[in-house]
Amino acid sequence: MxxxxxxxxxxxxxxxxxxxxxxxxxxxxxxxxxxxxxxxxxxxxxxxxxxxxxxxxxxxxxxxxxxxxxxxxxxxxxxxxxxxxxxxxxxxxxxxxxxxxxxxxxxxxxxxxxxxxxxxxxxxxxxxxxxxxxxxxxxxxxxxxxxxxxxxxxTTGLGLHKRGYRKLISEAPVKETMAAAMIQLSRWHPDRILMDPFCGSGTIPIEAALIGRNIAPGINRNFISEEWPQVPKKLWTDARKEAHDLADYDRPLKIIGTDMSERVIKVARQNAYDAMVDSDIHFQTLPFQEMQTKKKYGYIICNPPYGERLGEIDEMYALYKEMGQVFRKLDTWSHFILTGYENFESAFGKKADKNRKLFNGNIKTYFFQYFGPRPPRKLTDSSEEGVTENHDDSSE
Missing domain, CATH: 3.30.2130.30 (VC0802-like)
Structure with missing residues:
Protein backbone atom coordinates (compact mmCIF):
# COMPACT_ATOMS: atom_id res chain seq x y z
CA MET A 1 0.00 0.00 0.00
CA THR A 155 -11.73 10.66 -6.13
CA THR A 156 -15.46 11.23 -5.52
CA GLY A 157 -17.33 12.33 -8.63
CA LEU A 158 -20.75 13.63 -7.68
CA GLY A 159 -20.46 15.44 -4.33
CA LEU A 160 -20.68 13.32 -1.19
CA HIS A 161 -23.98 14.99 -0.28
CA LYS A 162 -25.45 13.07 -3.23
CA ARG A 163 -26.29 9.98 -1.19
CA GLY A 164 -28.60 8.69 -3.90
CA TYR A 165 -31.87 8.74 -1.96
CA ARG A 166 -33.02 12.31 -2.52
CA LYS A 167 -34.38 12.18 -6.05
CA LEU A 168 -37.32 14.31 -4.94
CA ILE A 169 -36.76 17.56 -3.05
CA SER A 170 -38.87 20.27 -1.48
CA GLU A 171 -38.15 23.98 -1.71
CA ALA A 172 -34.88 25.19 -0.11
CA PRO A 173 -33.83 21.83 1.36
CA VAL A 174 -30.91 21.53 3.76
CA LYS A 175 -28.02 19.61 2.21
CA GLU A 176 -27.47 16.05 3.40
CA THR A 177 -23.97 16.91 4.66
CA MET A 178 -25.31 19.85 6.69
CA ALA A 179 -28.14 17.74 8.13
CA ALA A 180 -25.63 15.09 9.22
CA ALA A 181 -23.47 17.80 10.81
CA MET A 182 -26.44 19.22 12.74
CA ILE A 183 -27.19 15.79 14.18
CA GLN A 184 -23.58 15.13 15.12
CA LEU A 185 -23.17 18.58 16.69
CA SER A 186 -26.30 17.98 18.77
CA ARG A 187 -24.74 14.84 20.28
CA TRP A 188 -28.05 13.06 19.73
CA HIS A 189 -28.03 9.47 20.95
CA PRO A 190 -30.11 6.90 19.03
CA ASP A 191 -31.81 5.79 22.27
CA ARG A 192 -33.56 9.18 22.46
CA ILE A 193 -36.48 10.40 20.38
CA LEU A 194 -35.70 12.93 17.64
CA MET A 195 -38.29 15.20 16.07
CA ASP A 196 -38.11 17.60 13.11
CA PRO A 197 -41.27 19.75 12.93
CA PHE A 198 -40.16 21.37 9.62
CA CYS A 199 -38.94 18.20 7.92
CA GLY A 200 -39.62 19.18 4.29
CA SER A 201 -38.29 16.39 2.07
CA GLY A 202 -37.08 14.49 5.14
CA THR A 203 -33.32 15.08 5.01
CA ILE A 204 -32.73 15.55 8.75
CA PRO A 205 -34.80 12.50 9.84
CA ILE A 206 -33.23 10.34 7.10
CA GLU A 207 -29.67 11.36 8.03
CA ALA A 208 -30.53 10.68 11.69
CA ALA A 209 -31.71 7.18 10.79
CA LEU A 210 -28.50 6.50 8.86
CA ILE A 211 -26.44 7.70 11.83
CA GLY A 212 -28.59 5.84 14.34
CA ARG A 213 -28.11 2.56 12.51
CA ASN A 214 -24.45 3.28 11.66
CA ILE A 215 -25.15 2.95 7.94
CA ALA A 216 -22.37 4.37 5.75
CA PRO A 217 -23.91 7.29 3.81
CA GLY A 218 -22.21 6.31 0.54
CA ILE A 219 -23.04 2.62 0.66
CA ASN A 220 -25.67 2.80 -2.10
CA ARG A 221 -23.80 4.95 -4.63
CA ASN A 222 -20.76 4.81 -6.88
CA PHE A 223 -17.60 6.90 -6.98
CA ILE A 224 -15.41 8.08 -9.85
CA SER A 225 -12.29 6.34 -8.48
CA GLU A 226 -13.97 2.91 -8.63
CA GLU A 227 -12.85 2.84 -12.28
CA TRP A 228 -9.21 3.56 -11.48
CA PRO A 229 -6.81 0.62 -11.96
CA GLN A 230 -4.64 2.03 -9.14
CA VAL A 231 -7.43 1.29 -6.62
CA PRO A 232 -8.08 -2.47 -6.93
CA LYS A 233 -11.71 -3.63 -7.05
CA LYS A 234 -11.01 -5.81 -4.01
CA LEU A 235 -10.42 -2.70 -1.88
CA TRP A 236 -13.89 -1.42 -2.77
CA THR A 237 -15.42 -4.85 -2.14
CA ASP A 238 -13.71 -5.07 1.25
CA ALA A 239 -14.73 -1.52 2.19
CA ARG A 240 -18.37 -2.17 1.33
CA LYS A 241 -18.33 -5.49 3.20
CA GLU A 242 -16.93 -3.68 6.24
CA ALA A 243 -19.70 -1.09 5.98
CA HIS A 244 -22.41 -3.76 5.83
CA ASP A 245 -20.86 -5.64 8.76
CA LEU A 246 -20.74 -2.50 10.92
CA ALA A 247 -24.32 -1.42 10.19
CA ASP A 248 -26.89 -2.12 12.92
CA TYR A 249 -29.92 -2.65 10.70
CA ASP A 250 -32.09 -3.92 13.55
CA ARG A 251 -31.53 -1.10 16.03
CA PRO A 252 -34.88 0.41 17.09
CA LEU A 253 -35.17 4.16 16.51
CA LYS A 254 -37.82 6.75 17.28
CA ILE A 255 -37.61 9.53 14.69
CA ILE A 256 -40.50 11.78 13.72
CA GLY A 257 -40.76 14.24 10.83
CA THR A 258 -43.71 16.58 10.45
CA ASP A 259 -44.56 19.37 8.03
CA MET A 260 -47.68 21.38 7.27
CA SER A 261 -47.50 20.42 3.56
CA GLU A 262 -48.99 17.07 2.62
CA ARG A 263 -47.13 17.24 -0.70
CA VAL A 264 -43.67 17.44 0.88
CA ILE A 265 -44.52 14.73 3.40
CA LYS A 266 -45.21 12.41 0.46
CA VAL A 267 -41.81 13.40 -0.93
CA ALA A 268 -40.18 12.70 2.45
CA ARG A 269 -41.75 9.24 2.65
CA GLN A 270 -40.48 8.37 -0.83
CA ASN A 271 -36.97 9.63 -0.01
CA ALA A 272 -36.90 7.59 3.20
CA TYR A 273 -38.05 4.53 1.25
CA ASP A 274 -35.24 5.05 -1.28
CA ALA A 275 -32.76 5.38 1.61
CA MET A 276 -34.20 2.12 3.04
CA VAL A 277 -34.93 3.74 6.43
CA ASP A 278 -38.67 4.29 5.98
CA SER A 279 -39.46 1.84 8.79
CA ASP A 280 -37.44 3.99 11.22
CA ILE A 281 -39.26 7.29 10.66
CA HIS A 282 -42.84 8.37 11.24
CA PHE A 283 -43.79 11.17 8.84
CA GLN A 284 -46.95 13.15 9.45
CA THR A 285 -48.71 16.16 7.95
CA LEU A 286 -48.94 18.51 10.92
CA PRO A 287 -48.38 22.25 11.52
CA PHE A 288 -45.64 22.77 14.10
CA GLN A 289 -48.13 24.63 16.31
CA GLU A 290 -49.94 21.31 16.87
CA MET A 291 -46.80 19.41 17.80
CA GLN A 292 -47.23 17.58 21.09
CA THR A 293 -45.71 14.65 22.93
CA LYS A 294 -45.85 12.93 26.30
CA LYS A 295 -42.16 12.05 26.06
CA LYS A 296 -40.28 13.96 28.75
CA TYR A 297 -36.85 13.94 27.08
CA GLY A 298 -35.95 14.26 23.43
CA TYR A 299 -34.34 16.29 20.67
CA ILE A 300 -35.82 18.78 18.23
CA ILE A 301 -33.45 19.33 15.30
CA CYS A 302 -34.80 21.48 12.51
CA ASN A 303 -34.19 23.90 9.66
CA PRO A 304 -37.27 26.18 9.71
CA PRO A 305 -38.06 28.55 6.82
CA TYR A 306 -36.05 31.74 6.68
CA GLY A 307 -36.07 34.57 4.15
CA GLU A 308 -33.39 36.99 3.04
CA ARG A 309 -35.55 39.62 1.36
CA LEU A 310 -36.32 42.71 3.44
CA GLY A 311 -40.07 42.25 3.09
CA GLU A 312 -39.91 38.88 4.86
CA ILE A 313 -38.32 40.10 8.10
CA ASP A 314 -41.60 40.74 9.93
CA GLU A 315 -42.93 37.36 8.79
CA MET A 316 -39.80 35.56 10.01
CA TYR A 317 -39.91 37.34 13.36
CA ALA A 318 -43.53 36.26 13.88
CA LEU A 319 -42.74 32.65 12.93
CA TYR A 320 -39.80 32.38 15.34
CA LYS A 321 -41.75 34.07 18.14
CA GLU A 322 -44.45 31.43 17.74
CA MET A 323 -41.80 28.70 17.65
CA GLY A 324 -40.49 29.94 20.99
CA GLN A 325 -43.95 29.70 22.51
CA VAL A 326 -44.47 26.15 21.20
CA PHE A 327 -40.99 24.84 21.98
CA ARG A 328 -41.00 26.19 25.54
CA LYS A 329 -43.75 23.71 26.35
CA LEU A 330 -41.06 21.03 25.84
CA ASP A 331 -38.73 22.59 28.39
CA THR A 332 -36.96 19.30 29.18
CA TRP A 333 -36.13 18.72 25.51
CA SER A 334 -32.99 19.89 23.68
CA HIS A 335 -33.61 22.21 20.72
CA PHE A 336 -31.25 22.68 17.76
CA ILE A 337 -32.29 25.19 15.10
CA LEU A 338 -30.50 26.20 11.88
CA THR A 339 -31.55 29.56 10.43
CA GLY A 340 -30.16 32.45 8.44
CA TYR A 341 -32.10 34.90 10.63
CA GLU A 342 -29.50 36.66 12.76
CA ASN A 343 -31.99 37.97 15.35
CA PHE A 344 -33.50 34.56 15.97
CA GLU A 345 -32.85 34.60 19.75
CA SER A 346 -34.74 37.86 20.18
CA ALA A 347 -37.76 36.51 18.31
CA PHE A 348 -37.57 33.06 19.93
CA GLY A 349 -37.51 34.68 23.35
CA LYS A 350 -34.48 32.90 24.77
CA LYS A 351 -30.72 33.17 24.40
CA ALA A 352 -29.10 30.01 23.05
CA ASP A 353 -26.68 28.02 25.18
CA LYS A 354 -24.42 27.90 22.13
CA ASN A 355 -24.44 29.49 18.68
CA ARG A 356 -22.32 28.20 15.81
CA LYS A 357 -21.91 29.97 12.47
CA LEU A 358 -22.30 27.62 9.49
CA PHE A 359 -22.77 27.98 5.73
CA ASN A 360 -25.73 26.18 4.16
CA GLY A 361 -24.55 26.34 0.56
CA ASN A 362 -23.55 29.99 0.12
CA ILE A 363 -25.95 31.24 2.79
CA LYS A 364 -24.53 32.24 6.15
CA THR A 365 -26.58 30.55 8.85
CA TYR A 366 -26.55 30.16 12.62
CA PHE A 367 -26.96 26.91 14.52
CA PHE A 368 -28.71 27.86 17.75
CA GLN A 369 -28.36 25.19 20.42
CA TYR A 370 -30.55 24.91 23.53
CA PHE A 371 -29.54 22.08 25.85
CA GLY A 372 -32.19 20.32 27.88
CA PRO A 373 -31.47 18.53 31.17
CA ARG A 374 -30.05 15.03 31.11
CA PRO A 375 -32.63 12.33 31.80
CA PRO A 376 -32.22 10.28 34.99
CA ARG A 377 -29.60 7.57 34.50
CA LYS A 378 -32.06 4.71 34.96
CA LEU A 379 -34.71 6.17 32.66
CA THR A 380 -35.06 4.27 29.39
CA ASP A 381 -37.06 5.12 26.32
CA SER A 382 -39.37 2.17 26.92
CA SER A 383 -40.34 3.46 30.37
CA GLU A 384 -41.66 6.75 28.99
CA GLU A 385 -45.14 7.31 27.74
CA GLY A 386 -45.73 7.17 24.00
CA VAL A 387 -45.82 10.04 21.55
CA THR A 388 -49.18 11.49 20.63
CA GLU A 389 -49.37 11.04 16.88
CA ASN A 390 -52.28 11.48 14.48
CA HIS A 391 -51.50 8.56 12.19
CA ASP A 392 -52.79 9.00 8.66
CA ASP A 393 -52.71 5.36 7.57
CA SER A 394 -54.28 6.09 4.23
CA SER A 395 -51.31 8.18 3.10
CA GLU A 396 -48.51 5.96 4.42
Whole structure:
Protein backbone atom coordinates (compact mmCIF):
# COMPACT_ATOMS: atom_id res chain seq x y z
CA MET A 1 0.00 0.00 0.00
CA UNK A 2 1.17 3.52 -0.85
CA UNK A 3 1.19 6.35 1.68
CA UNK A 4 -1.08 9.04 0.25
CA UNK A 5 -2.12 12.56 1.18
CA UNK A 6 -5.87 12.98 0.87
CA UNK A 7 -7.92 16.14 1.28
CA UNK A 8 -11.51 16.10 2.52
CA UNK A 9 -13.20 19.32 1.46
CA UNK A 10 -16.02 20.73 3.57
CA UNK A 11 -18.44 23.60 3.85
CA UNK A 12 -16.98 26.38 5.99
CA UNK A 13 -17.74 25.71 9.65
CA UNK A 14 -17.81 21.92 9.40
CA UNK A 15 -14.06 21.30 9.48
CA UNK A 16 -14.01 20.11 13.11
CA UNK A 17 -16.90 17.69 12.51
CA UNK A 18 -15.27 16.20 9.42
CA UNK A 19 -11.91 15.99 11.23
CA UNK A 20 -13.54 13.91 13.97
CA UNK A 21 -15.07 11.57 11.37
CA UNK A 22 -11.68 11.06 9.70
CA UNK A 23 -10.02 10.32 13.04
CA UNK A 24 -12.74 7.77 13.86
CA UNK A 25 -11.84 6.01 10.60
CA UNK A 26 -8.33 5.68 11.98
CA UNK A 27 -6.44 8.13 9.76
CA UNK A 28 -3.77 10.62 10.77
CA UNK A 29 -4.71 14.29 10.42
CA UNK A 30 -1.93 16.31 8.81
CA UNK A 31 -3.53 19.75 8.56
CA UNK A 32 -6.86 21.50 9.09
CA UNK A 33 -7.58 24.65 7.08
CA UNK A 34 -10.67 26.58 6.07
CA UNK A 35 -12.82 24.20 4.06
CA UNK A 36 -10.39 21.28 3.96
CA UNK A 37 -8.73 18.62 6.10
CA UNK A 38 -5.56 16.93 4.87
CA UNK A 39 -5.05 13.40 6.17
CA UNK A 40 -2.77 10.43 5.54
CA UNK A 41 -3.97 7.07 4.25
CA UNK A 42 -3.41 4.40 1.63
CA UNK A 43 -5.44 3.31 -1.39
CA UNK A 44 -8.08 1.73 0.87
CA UNK A 45 -8.57 5.13 2.52
CA UNK A 46 -9.92 6.42 -0.80
CA UNK A 47 -12.66 3.79 -0.58
CA UNK A 48 -13.43 4.04 3.13
CA UNK A 49 -13.45 7.83 3.35
CA UNK A 50 -15.79 8.18 0.38
CA UNK A 51 -18.14 5.57 1.83
CA UNK A 52 -18.17 6.88 5.41
CA UNK A 53 -17.69 10.66 5.52
CA UNK A 54 -21.05 12.26 6.28
CA UNK A 55 -20.07 15.94 6.46
CA UNK A 56 -17.35 16.28 3.77
CA UNK A 57 -18.15 17.42 0.24
CA UNK A 58 -15.57 15.28 -1.57
CA UNK A 59 -12.22 13.52 -1.15
CA UNK A 60 -9.28 14.68 -3.25
CA UNK A 61 -5.94 12.96 -3.86
CA UNK A 62 -3.08 15.42 -3.42
CA UNK A 63 -0.43 15.11 -6.15
CA UNK A 64 1.72 18.10 -5.21
CA UNK A 65 1.97 21.58 -3.74
CA UNK A 66 4.39 24.41 -4.49
CA UNK A 67 4.78 28.18 -4.74
CA UNK A 68 4.01 29.60 -8.18
CA UNK A 69 4.60 33.28 -8.95
CA UNK A 70 4.79 32.92 -12.74
CA UNK A 71 3.17 30.79 -15.43
CA UNK A 72 6.58 29.34 -16.26
CA UNK A 73 6.99 28.26 -12.64
CA UNK A 74 3.49 26.74 -12.62
CA UNK A 75 4.27 24.83 -15.84
CA UNK A 76 7.65 23.43 -14.82
CA UNK A 77 6.66 22.41 -11.30
CA UNK A 78 3.43 20.80 -12.49
CA UNK A 79 5.30 18.91 -15.20
CA UNK A 80 7.71 17.53 -12.58
CA UNK A 81 4.93 15.83 -10.58
CA UNK A 82 4.37 12.02 -10.95
CA UNK A 83 1.17 12.17 -13.02
CA UNK A 84 1.79 8.81 -14.74
CA UNK A 85 1.61 7.10 -11.35
CA UNK A 86 -2.13 7.76 -11.48
CA UNK A 87 -3.26 8.70 -14.99
CA UNK A 88 -3.15 5.82 -17.49
CA UNK A 89 -2.45 6.40 -21.17
CA UNK A 90 -6.17 6.48 -22.04
CA UNK A 91 -7.23 8.41 -18.93
CA UNK A 92 -9.43 11.50 -19.17
CA UNK A 93 -7.96 14.43 -17.26
CA UNK A 94 -9.92 17.69 -17.51
CA UNK A 95 -8.54 20.52 -15.37
CA UNK A 96 -10.59 22.80 -13.11
CA UNK A 97 -9.11 25.86 -11.42
CA UNK A 98 -9.42 28.30 -8.53
CA UNK A 99 -7.32 31.31 -7.57
CA UNK A 100 -7.59 33.38 -4.38
CA UNK A 101 -5.20 36.18 -3.37
CA UNK A 102 -2.58 34.98 -5.87
CA UNK A 103 -0.44 36.66 -8.50
CA UNK A 104 -1.68 34.10 -11.06
CA UNK A 105 -5.30 35.21 -11.00
CA UNK A 106 -6.42 34.15 -14.48
CA UNK A 107 -8.13 30.84 -13.84
CA UNK A 108 -8.48 29.93 -17.53
CA UNK A 109 -4.75 30.50 -18.11
CA UNK A 110 -3.84 28.43 -15.04
CA UNK A 111 -6.05 25.59 -16.28
CA UNK A 112 -4.56 25.64 -19.78
CA UNK A 113 -0.97 25.75 -18.54
CA UNK A 114 -1.60 22.95 -16.01
CA UNK A 115 -3.18 20.78 -18.71
CA UNK A 116 -0.26 21.37 -21.07
CA UNK A 117 2.26 20.55 -18.32
CA UNK A 118 0.50 17.26 -17.49
CA UNK A 119 0.43 16.30 -21.17
CA UNK A 120 4.17 16.94 -21.44
CA UNK A 121 4.77 14.87 -18.30
CA UNK A 122 2.71 11.94 -19.62
CA UNK A 123 4.44 12.06 -23.02
CA UNK A 124 7.72 11.10 -21.38
CA UNK A 125 6.23 7.99 -19.79
CA UNK A 126 3.95 6.76 -22.57
CA UNK A 127 6.16 7.79 -25.55
CA UNK A 128 3.26 9.22 -27.51
CA UNK A 129 2.26 12.63 -28.87
CA UNK A 130 -1.52 12.14 -28.60
CA UNK A 131 -3.84 11.05 -25.79
CA UNK A 132 -7.33 9.92 -26.76
CA UNK A 133 -8.73 10.42 -23.23
CA UNK A 134 -11.46 7.80 -23.56
CA UNK A 135 -10.75 5.83 -20.37
CA UNK A 136 -11.33 6.39 -16.63
CA UNK A 137 -11.93 9.95 -15.38
CA UNK A 138 -9.26 11.82 -13.40
CA UNK A 139 -10.67 15.29 -12.77
CA UNK A 140 -7.77 17.54 -11.78
CA UNK A 141 -7.93 20.80 -9.85
CA UNK A 142 -5.25 23.48 -9.71
CA UNK A 143 -6.06 25.63 -6.68
CA UNK A 144 -3.99 28.72 -5.93
CA UNK A 145 -4.19 30.37 -2.51
CA UNK A 146 -1.71 33.06 -1.49
CA UNK A 147 0.52 32.01 -4.43
CA UNK A 148 0.64 28.36 -3.29
CA UNK A 149 -0.58 25.95 -5.97
CA UNK A 150 -2.15 22.68 -4.84
CA UNK A 151 -2.68 20.01 -7.51
CA UNK A 152 -5.25 17.32 -6.72
CA UNK A 153 -7.36 14.64 -8.41
CA UNK A 154 -11.00 14.19 -7.40
CA THR A 155 -11.73 10.66 -6.13
CA THR A 156 -15.46 11.23 -5.52
CA GLY A 157 -17.33 12.33 -8.63
CA LEU A 158 -20.75 13.63 -7.68
CA GLY A 159 -20.46 15.44 -4.33
CA LEU A 160 -20.68 13.32 -1.19
CA HIS A 161 -23.98 14.99 -0.28
CA LYS A 162 -25.45 13.07 -3.23
CA ARG A 163 -26.29 9.98 -1.19
CA GLY A 164 -28.60 8.69 -3.90
CA TYR A 165 -31.87 8.74 -1.96
CA ARG A 166 -33.02 12.31 -2.52
CA LYS A 167 -34.38 12.18 -6.05
CA LEU A 168 -37.32 14.31 -4.94
CA ILE A 169 -36.76 17.56 -3.05
CA SER A 170 -38.87 20.27 -1.48
CA GLU A 171 -38.15 23.98 -1.71
CA ALA A 172 -34.88 25.19 -0.11
CA PRO A 173 -33.83 21.83 1.36
CA VAL A 174 -30.91 21.53 3.76
CA LYS A 175 -28.02 19.61 2.21
CA GLU A 176 -27.47 16.05 3.40
CA THR A 177 -23.97 16.91 4.66
CA MET A 178 -25.31 19.85 6.69
CA ALA A 179 -28.14 17.74 8.13
CA ALA A 180 -25.63 15.09 9.22
CA ALA A 181 -23.47 17.80 10.81
CA MET A 182 -26.44 19.22 12.74
CA ILE A 183 -27.19 15.79 14.18
CA GLN A 184 -23.58 15.13 15.12
CA LEU A 185 -23.17 18.58 16.69
CA SER A 186 -26.30 17.98 18.77
CA ARG A 187 -24.74 14.84 20.28
CA TRP A 188 -28.05 13.06 19.73
CA HIS A 189 -28.03 9.47 20.95
CA PRO A 190 -30.11 6.90 19.03
CA ASP A 191 -31.81 5.79 22.27
CA ARG A 192 -33.56 9.18 22.46
CA ILE A 193 -36.48 10.40 20.38
CA LEU A 194 -35.70 12.93 17.64
CA MET A 195 -38.29 15.20 16.07
CA ASP A 196 -38.11 17.60 13.11
CA PRO A 197 -41.27 19.75 12.93
CA PHE A 198 -40.16 21.37 9.62
CA CYS A 199 -38.94 18.20 7.92
CA GLY A 200 -39.62 19.18 4.29
CA SER A 201 -38.29 16.39 2.07
CA GLY A 202 -37.08 14.49 5.14
CA THR A 203 -33.32 15.08 5.01
CA ILE A 204 -32.73 15.55 8.75
CA PRO A 205 -34.80 12.50 9.84
CA ILE A 206 -33.23 10.34 7.10
CA GLU A 207 -29.67 11.36 8.03
CA ALA A 208 -30.53 10.68 11.69
CA ALA A 209 -31.71 7.18 10.79
CA LEU A 210 -28.50 6.50 8.86
CA ILE A 211 -26.44 7.70 11.83
CA GLY A 212 -28.59 5.84 14.34
CA ARG A 213 -28.11 2.56 12.51
CA ASN A 214 -24.45 3.28 11.66
CA ILE A 215 -25.15 2.95 7.94
CA ALA A 216 -22.37 4.37 5.75
CA PRO A 217 -23.91 7.29 3.81
CA GLY A 218 -22.21 6.31 0.54
CA ILE A 219 -23.04 2.62 0.66
CA ASN A 220 -25.67 2.80 -2.10
CA ARG A 221 -23.80 4.95 -4.63
CA ASN A 222 -20.76 4.81 -6.88
CA PHE A 223 -17.60 6.90 -6.98
CA ILE A 224 -15.41 8.08 -9.85
CA SER A 225 -12.29 6.34 -8.48
CA GLU A 226 -13.97 2.91 -8.63
CA GLU A 227 -12.85 2.84 -12.28
CA TRP A 228 -9.21 3.56 -11.48
CA PRO A 229 -6.81 0.62 -11.96
CA GLN A 230 -4.64 2.03 -9.14
CA VAL A 231 -7.43 1.29 -6.62
CA PRO A 232 -8.08 -2.47 -6.93
CA LYS A 233 -11.71 -3.63 -7.05
CA LYS A 234 -11.01 -5.81 -4.01
CA LEU A 235 -10.42 -2.70 -1.88
CA TRP A 236 -13.89 -1.42 -2.77
CA THR A 237 -15.42 -4.85 -2.14
CA ASP A 238 -13.71 -5.07 1.25
CA ALA A 239 -14.73 -1.52 2.19
CA ARG A 240 -18.37 -2.17 1.33
CA LYS A 241 -18.33 -5.49 3.20
CA GLU A 242 -16.93 -3.68 6.24
CA ALA A 243 -19.70 -1.09 5.98
CA HIS A 244 -22.41 -3.76 5.83
CA ASP A 245 -20.86 -5.64 8.76
CA LEU A 246 -20.74 -2.50 10.92
CA ALA A 247 -24.32 -1.42 10.19
CA ASP A 248 -26.89 -2.12 12.92
CA TYR A 249 -29.92 -2.65 10.70
CA ASP A 250 -32.09 -3.92 13.55
CA ARG A 251 -31.53 -1.10 16.03
CA PRO A 252 -34.88 0.41 17.09
CA LEU A 253 -35.17 4.16 16.51
CA LYS A 254 -37.82 6.75 17.28
CA ILE A 255 -37.61 9.53 14.69
CA ILE A 256 -40.50 11.78 13.72
CA GLY A 257 -40.76 14.24 10.83
CA THR A 258 -43.71 16.58 10.45
CA ASP A 259 -44.56 19.37 8.03
CA MET A 260 -47.68 21.38 7.27
CA SER A 261 -47.50 20.42 3.56
CA GLU A 262 -48.99 17.07 2.62
CA ARG A 263 -47.13 17.24 -0.70
CA VAL A 264 -43.67 17.44 0.88
CA ILE A 265 -44.52 14.73 3.40
CA LYS A 266 -45.21 12.41 0.46
CA VAL A 267 -41.81 13.40 -0.93
CA ALA A 268 -40.18 12.70 2.45
CA ARG A 269 -41.75 9.24 2.65
CA GLN A 270 -40.48 8.37 -0.83
CA ASN A 271 -36.97 9.63 -0.01
CA ALA A 272 -36.90 7.59 3.20
CA TYR A 273 -38.05 4.53 1.25
CA ASP A 274 -35.24 5.05 -1.28
CA ALA A 275 -32.76 5.38 1.61
CA MET A 276 -34.20 2.12 3.04
CA VAL A 277 -34.93 3.74 6.43
CA ASP A 278 -38.67 4.29 5.98
CA SER A 279 -39.46 1.84 8.79
CA ASP A 280 -37.44 3.99 11.22
CA ILE A 281 -39.26 7.29 10.66
CA HIS A 282 -42.84 8.37 11.24
CA PHE A 283 -43.79 11.17 8.84
CA GLN A 284 -46.95 13.15 9.45
CA THR A 285 -48.71 16.16 7.95
CA LEU A 286 -48.94 18.51 10.92
CA PRO A 287 -48.38 22.25 11.52
CA PHE A 288 -45.64 22.77 14.10
CA GLN A 289 -48.13 24.63 16.31
CA GLU A 290 -49.94 21.31 16.87
CA MET A 291 -46.80 19.41 17.80
CA GLN A 292 -47.23 17.58 21.09
CA THR A 293 -45.71 14.65 22.93
CA LYS A 294 -45.85 12.93 26.30
CA LYS A 295 -42.16 12.05 26.06
CA LYS A 296 -40.28 13.96 28.75
CA TYR A 297 -36.85 13.94 27.08
CA GLY A 298 -35.95 14.26 23.43
CA TYR A 299 -34.34 16.29 20.67
CA ILE A 300 -35.82 18.78 18.23
CA ILE A 301 -33.45 19.33 15.30
CA CYS A 302 -34.80 21.48 12.51
CA ASN A 303 -34.19 23.90 9.66
CA PRO A 304 -37.27 26.18 9.71
CA PRO A 305 -38.06 28.55 6.82
CA TYR A 306 -36.05 31.74 6.68
CA GLY A 307 -36.07 34.57 4.15
CA GLU A 308 -33.39 36.99 3.04
CA ARG A 309 -35.55 39.62 1.36
CA LEU A 310 -36.32 42.71 3.44
CA GLY A 311 -40.07 42.25 3.09
CA GLU A 312 -39.91 38.88 4.86
CA ILE A 313 -38.32 40.10 8.10
CA ASP A 314 -41.60 40.74 9.93
CA GLU A 315 -42.93 37.36 8.79
CA MET A 316 -39.80 35.56 10.01
CA TYR A 317 -39.91 37.34 13.36
CA ALA A 318 -43.53 36.26 13.88
CA LEU A 319 -42.74 32.65 12.93
CA TYR A 320 -39.80 32.38 15.34
CA LYS A 321 -41.75 34.07 18.14
CA GLU A 322 -44.45 31.43 17.74
CA MET A 323 -41.80 28.70 17.65
CA GLY A 324 -40.49 29.94 20.99
CA GLN A 325 -43.95 29.70 22.51
CA VAL A 326 -44.47 26.15 21.20
CA PHE A 327 -40.99 24.84 21.98
CA ARG A 328 -41.00 26.19 25.54
CA LYS A 329 -43.75 23.71 26.35
CA LEU A 330 -41.06 21.03 25.84
CA ASP A 331 -38.73 22.59 28.39
CA THR A 332 -36.96 19.30 29.18
CA TRP A 333 -36.13 18.72 25.51
CA SER A 334 -32.99 19.89 23.68
CA HIS A 335 -33.61 22.21 20.72
CA PHE A 336 -31.25 22.68 17.76
CA ILE A 337 -32.29 25.19 15.10
CA LEU A 338 -30.50 26.20 11.88
CA THR A 339 -31.55 29.56 10.43
CA GLY A 340 -30.16 32.45 8.44
CA TYR A 341 -32.10 34.90 10.63
CA GLU A 342 -29.50 36.66 12.76
CA ASN A 343 -31.99 37.97 15.35
CA PHE A 344 -33.50 34.56 15.97
CA GLU A 345 -32.85 34.60 19.75
CA SER A 346 -34.74 37.86 20.18
CA ALA A 347 -37.76 36.51 18.31
CA PHE A 348 -37.57 33.06 19.93
CA GLY A 349 -37.51 34.68 23.35
CA LYS A 350 -34.48 32.90 24.77
CA LYS A 351 -30.72 33.17 24.40
CA ALA A 352 -29.10 30.01 23.05
CA ASP A 353 -26.68 28.02 25.18
CA LYS A 354 -24.42 27.90 22.13
CA ASN A 355 -24.44 29.49 18.68
CA ARG A 356 -22.32 28.20 15.81
CA LYS A 357 -21.91 29.97 12.47
CA LEU A 358 -22.30 27.62 9.49
CA PHE A 359 -22.77 27.98 5.73
CA ASN A 360 -25.73 26.18 4.16
CA GLY A 361 -24.55 26.34 0.56
CA ASN A 362 -23.55 29.99 0.12
CA ILE A 363 -25.95 31.24 2.79
CA LYS A 364 -24.53 32.24 6.15
CA THR A 365 -26.58 30.55 8.85
CA TYR A 366 -26.55 30.16 12.62
CA PHE A 367 -26.96 26.91 14.52
CA PHE A 368 -28.71 27.86 17.75
CA GLN A 369 -28.36 25.19 20.42
CA TYR A 370 -30.55 24.91 23.53
CA PHE A 371 -29.54 22.08 25.85
CA GLY A 372 -32.19 20.32 27.88
CA PRO A 373 -31.47 18.53 31.17
CA ARG A 374 -30.05 15.03 31.11
CA PRO A 375 -32.63 12.33 31.80
CA PRO A 376 -32.22 10.28 34.99
CA ARG A 377 -29.60 7.57 34.50
CA LYS A 378 -32.06 4.71 34.96
CA LEU A 379 -34.71 6.17 32.66
CA THR A 380 -35.06 4.27 29.39
CA ASP A 381 -37.06 5.12 26.32
CA SER A 382 -39.37 2.17 26.92
CA SER A 383 -40.34 3.46 30.37
CA GLU A 384 -41.66 6.75 28.99
CA GLU A 385 -45.14 7.31 27.74
CA GLY A 386 -45.73 7.17 24.00
CA VAL A 387 -45.82 10.04 21.55
CA THR A 388 -49.18 11.49 20.63
CA GLU A 389 -49.37 11.04 16.88
CA ASN A 390 -52.28 11.48 14.48
CA HIS A 391 -51.50 8.56 12.19
CA ASP A 392 -52.79 9.00 8.66
CA ASP A 393 -52.71 5.36 7.57
CA SER A 394 -54.28 6.09 4.23
CA SER A 395 -51.31 8.18 3.10
CA GLU A 396 -48.51 5.96 4.42
Missing amino acids: TKLELIATTTFGLEAVAKREIMLLGYEIKQVENGRITFIGDESAICRSNLWLRTAERVRLKIGEFKALSFEELFEKTKALPWADWIPENGQFPVDGRSVKSKLFSISDCQAITKKAIVESLKKTYKTEWFEENGPMYRIEVALLNDIATLTID
